[in-house]
Amino acid sequence: MTMQDPLADMLTRVRNALGRSKPTVSMPSAKLKIAVAQVLQDEGYILGFSVSSDVKPELTMELKYFEGHPVIEQLHRFSRPGLRRYAGSGELPQVRSGLGISIVSTSHGVMTGGAARTAGIGGEVLCTVF
Secondary structure: OOOOOHHHHHHHHHHHHHHOOOOEEEEEOOHHHHHHHHHHHHOOOEEEEEEOOOOOOEEEEEEOEEOOEEOOOOEEEOOEOOEOOEEOOOOOOOOHHHOOEEEEEEOOEEEEHHHHHHHOOOEEEEEEEO
């Protein structure tokens, strides 16, 4: 059985691991998942990630906790295969009045909504993180 939405699967695995206070979470690797993990690491939501060099590469993310509570409180899939949501640079959503981030797939790569807004480019809003 093929997976219809690999990014939603990734976000669900992270949510489930955070709910069980797991230190790491593993999943099948893909270029988009690695790009999203890189944004999460750059913004300080996860400690790090690694990709195994097997026949079927696996992405492992080290989750971050502060005083026993997960740093990521909410992960929400915004655009999905059945309803793609695109936004221009002026229409990119702000998450919780700027306290969270939106992750956007642009023509210049995957980046945060704030970085896309600063660069003056729009794209597909993949997910929001708070």
